[in-house]
Each structure stands twice: as structure tokens, then as C-alpha cells.
Amino acid sequence: QKEVEQNSGPLSVPEGAIASLNCTYSDRGSQSFFWYRQYSGKSPELIMFIYSNGDKEDGRFTAQLNKASQYVSLLIRDSQPSDSATYLCAVRGGSNYKLTFGKGTLLTVNP
Amino acid sequence: SQTIHQWPATLVQPVGSPLSLECTVEGTSNPNLYWYRQAAGRGLQLLFYSVGIGQISSEVPQNLSASRPQDRQFILSSKKLLLSDSGFYLCAWEVAGDTQYFGPGTRLTVL
Numbered sequence: 001q002k003e004v005e006q007n008s009g010p011l012s013v014p015e016g017a018i019a020s021l022n023c024t025y026s027d028r029g030s031q032s033f034f035w036y037r038q039y040s041g042k043s044p045e046l047i048m049f050i051y052s053n054g055d056k057e058d059g060r061f062t063a064q065l066n067k068a069s070q071y072v073s074l075l076i077r078d079s080q081p082s083d084s085a086t087y088l089c090a091v092r093g094g095s096n097y098k099l100t101f102g103k104g105t106l107l108t109v110n111p
Numbered sequence: 112s113q114t115i116h117q118w119p120a121t122l123v124q125p126v127g128s129p130l131s132l133e134c135t136v137e138g139t140s141n142p143n144l145y146w147y148r149q150a151a152g153r154g155l156q157l158l159f160y161s162v163g164i165g166q167i168s169s170e171v172p173q174n175l176s177a178s179r180p181q182d183r184q185f186i187l188s189s190k191k192l193l194l195s196d197s198g199f200y201l202c203a204w205e206v207a208g209d210t211q212y213f214g215p216g217t218r219l220t221v222l
Contacts, residue, residue, distance in 0.1 A: 034210065043201055043213040044155075088155070092208075098145075098170075099211055103154035 002027040004091050006102035014110050019076040021105050023089030026070070033065055033072045034090040037083075038104065044088055048074070079109045113138035117202050117214040124221055130175075130189040132217050134202030137183065142204040144185040145211065146177055149199040161185060162207070197221045 003026040013019045021035075032051050036044035050056045050063040050072065062075040072091075076083055086104040093100075114137045124130060136142055146158040157170045159177035167177050174193060178186045185202055202214040 032208075036213075041218075043199075043216040046210055046212065049210055090211075098157060098160065101155040 002030075002091070002093065002100045004089055004100050004102040006087075006089050006105045008103060009106040010108050011105055012108045012110060013079050015079060015081060017079050017109075019079045019083065019107055019109070021074040021076075021087050021089075021107065023072045023074075023091075023102055024070055025072070025089075025091045025100070027091065027093050027100075028067075028070065030067075030070075030091045030093050032092045033063070034092075034099065035061075035063060035072075035074045036088040036090060038086045038088060040085070047087075076107075079107075081109050081111050083107060084109045113204070113212070115202060115204055115212060115214040117200075117217050119217060120215065121218045122220070124192050124219065126194055126221055127191050130187070130192055130196070130219070132187040132200055132202075132219075134185040134187075134214055135183055136204045139183070139204070139206065141182060143207050144179065145203040145205075146185065146187050147201040147203065149201060151198070155201070159187070192221045194221050 005024045034049045035047045037047050038044040048063045050065045053065050056063045060077045064073045086106050088104045089102040090099040116135050143162050145160045147155045149155050161167050161179045175189050197220050200217045203211045205211040
């Protein structure tokens with residue numbers, strides 16, 4: 001069974017710090033990887049996707065993928081209180097329409 | 112641009128009552144459509160997905176059913192609700208194999 005594991009947290013960082021969110025997956029055939037942010041009571045919204053090994057940067061966010069280690073991470077630079085949310089990691093297999101989601105990591109950014 | 116709608120936004124229903132939740136997508140054709148449930152403190156559970164009109168795949172045996180009567184319409188139904196059906200129901204769409212986008216969700220409370 002395909003699994004996606006995340007530390008449930010809460011992860012607490014001070015404002016302005018770097019938040020590091022981690023995710024591991026079990027299916028070696030996974031091809032695409034997504035990070036979603038979910039505010040309390042709201043639906044998930046896409047932050048980033050990454051397909052290739054290495055880093056992908058978008059503003060304050062950097063996604064990192066290491067397929068050999070089956071590991072994907074999200075770095076948030078200059079964390080803001082508005083970044084406080086649950087972050088969901090999602091993985092899609094090579095020939096599968098479906099996304100497998102982790103249970104999410106709760107991030108709290110303290111002013 | 113693409114837009115996804117869900118209604119109602121919130122719903123309180125007694126045990127044993129029927130259910131109908133609707134999801135519609137605008138601005139795209141032949142999307143893959145998904146129904147997820149997120150119970151309190153738990154991850155996203157895929158319930159159904161559809162790759163075309165009348166094509167429904169069920170992920171979890173339960174008292175729920177789904178239908179896709181039109182290309183951009185996805186309906187989640189139940190004949191008799193259970194207490195365990197309470198949760199946050201999310202509809203999502205994607206162009207096959209691409210990024211998945213979520214609707215605003217329906218919060219269902221079964222009493």
C-alpha cells in the first residue's frame with residue numbers, strides 16, 4: 001500500500017525563521033509531488049509541485065526532492081504568522097491518477 | 112480561468128436522512144473529478160473518482176455513492192446517513208495527471 005508520511009507536529013517557529021517541513025513516501029515509482037496549505041476550516045490550496053530531483057523555488061517557498069531517498073521537503077523562508085496552517089504533502093504514482101496524501105504537519109509561526 | 116463550486120457550504124442532517132452534495136467545475140473540459148472526506152483530526156480520504164461522464168470508481172466501501180451526470184458535474188449521495196459520515200467533504204478537479212485543485216468544501220454534521 002502506498003504511504004506518505006509526515007510529522008504531525010505541531011512545528012513551531014519564530015517569525016522570520018526558516019520552517020522546514022518533511023515528507024517521505026513508499027512508492028519508488030512516484031513521479032510527481034505536491035505541497036498544499038490548509039488553513040483551519042478551509043480547503044487545501046496548492047503551494048508548489050515538483051517533478052525532478054533537486055530544488056524548486058517560488059518566492060519564499062522552496063521544494064526539495066530526493067527520489068533516491070524517497071524524500072520531499074518544503075522550506076519556508078522568512079516565515080510569517082500568516083503561514084500558520086497545516087501543510088499537506090501529496091504524491092502521485094507513475095501510472096495512477098490518484099494522489100496519496102500525508103496527514104499533514106501543523107505549522108505555527110509565532111510573532 | 113477555472114473555478115470549482117461546491118454546495119451547500121454547511122449541512123446538519125439527522126442520522127438516517129438522505130444526502131446530496133454537488134460539485135461543478137467551470138472553465139475546463141473533461142476534467143478528472145474526485146470526492147474526498149476529511150474527518151476531524153484525520154487526513155484526506157479519497158472516496159470516489161471519475162475520469163468521464165458515467166465513469167465512477169469507488170475507493171472505500173461505504174453507504175455513499177457518486178454520480179457524474181454531466182462532464183463538469185459530480186454528485187455525492189447517500190440514502191441513509193450514519194454518524195460516522197460527519198466530516199469535511201472536498202471535491203477536486205484536475206486535467207488528467209496534472210495538478211489537483213480543491214473546491215471550498217462542504218462541512219457535514221450528522222446528529
